Structure formats: C-alpha cells, structure tokens
Amino acid sequence: VLGLDPERSHNMAFGTWIHKIFEDAENNLIQNLEGAKKAFAELFDESVFPNPVIARQFRRDGETMIERFARHIKVRDALLVEHQFTVDLDGHRIKGRIDRVDRRGNGLVVSDYKTSRNPISWEEARESLQLAIYYLAATSDPQISELGKPISMQLIYPGQLSKGDVTKRCQTPEEAEAALTRLSPLLEGVLAEDFRP
Numbered sequence: 001v002l003g004l005d006p007e008r009s010h011n012m013a014f015g016t017w018i019h020k021i022f023e024d025a026e027n028n029l030i031q032n033l034e035g036a037k038k039a040f041a042e043l044f045d046e047s048v049f050p051n052p053v054i055a056r057q058f059r060r061d062g063e064t065m066i067e068r069f070a071r072h073i074k075v076r077d078a079l080l081v082e083h084q085f086t087v088d089l090d091g092h093r094i095k096g097r098i099d100r101v102d103r104r105g106n107g108l109v110v111s112d113y114k115t116s117r118n119p120i121s122w123e124e125a126r127e128s129l130q131l132a133i134y135y136l137a138a139t140s141d142p143q144i145s146e147l148g149k150p151i152s153m154q155l156i157y158p159g160q161l162s163k164g165d166v167t168k169r170c171q172t173p174e175e176a177e178a179a180l181t182r183l184s185p186l187l188e189g190v191l192a193e194d195f196r197p
Helices: 010-026 035-042 053-074 120-127 129-140 175-179 183-191
Strands: 082-091 090-104 107-113 149-162 165-171
Touching: 010 035, 010 053, 010 090, 010 107, 010 183, 035 053, 035 082, 035 165, 053 149, 082 129, 082 183, 090 129, 107 129, 107 165, 120 165, 129 149, 129 165, 129 175, 165 175, 175 183
Parallel strands: 107 149
Antiparallel strands: 082 090, 090 107, 149 165
C-alpha cells in the first residue's frame, strides 16, 4: 500500500551505509570528512550491485553525499539522532526511527535523510504519510515532545543541491494533520488484506 520494496536491494544497502556514516558523524564517532570517506570505503561492497558500472556510480554518489553532508549540515547540533519511537493511532501501533531532531527558534525540525537521486515533489512532501507519522511521533513521544513542538518535518537529499544548500522537501504541522486522516483507513485496509496484489 505504501509502495515499499519488501526485498533487500543494492539501493537499500547503499542507503544503510550512508545513514550509518551520518549517524556516526552526528554522534562524534567520525571526526571529519576524511574519516567519513574512509568509513564509506570500508562499508562499500561492490558485490551487492548488479554490475561494476552501477557500483562505480553509487560509489561516486556516496562520496558526493558525504561531502555535501559535511559542508551543509551542522553535524553536531542535533538534539536527537536515530531516535526510535512507537506511537498509537486509533489502536494501531506504529514503530519507526527518526534520523534527526533539531531546534529552530522555539520549535523543532524533524528530519529524514534520503539517498535517492530524485527528490519527491513539494506536493508529495506536503501529503507525505512518512512525514506525518514523524509529526505524530514528535507530538506524542515523551522524549521528543518535552523538547518542544514540531514546526517542520523535512526530507533532506544530500545528493542534490538547491540554492547553495542541500535539497529539502518540507511538511507543516497543518499538512501533517491532514495527511494523518488518510492513514487509519490504509492501516485498516492492510489488516483486512484489502489491497491490490
């Protein structure tokens, strides 16, 4: 229903490596760009890719993302990193993980890193169920909600630049509330196995 790929793929492996490096950098386990690149080289496994040409492209993409992450993202300013949450929505338990939570003014910005090459549209971000679930977590998870109220949920694309910064797609609390109204019927449909094969 949500368009998730149930199979492990080279895209998923690549995303896992990049997320691991970002997490280690934010937790001060990686000190600098050189250390991040070295960690990526150690994690990179060419055998998971369909062929060497695709592997080389992903290696270049990963190095670019790491460089832009180091240049554009305030690495150690995050309030929370890789925060696991469990929330309830109309009797449905939803578990997930938020890549990072930052303070902006008196509010919170909840972020998720995306390693895909093509950002979703602004309209898709405004209607994103993923970002809406992050909003739900930010307002109901005690460890996040005690820090403040979420003012923006965003997807960060370190592989893409826009106006001198990494590309972002954002959702407001109002848009998150609207998106959440679509979620319960979807969850009920999954339980009833009411979806197209």
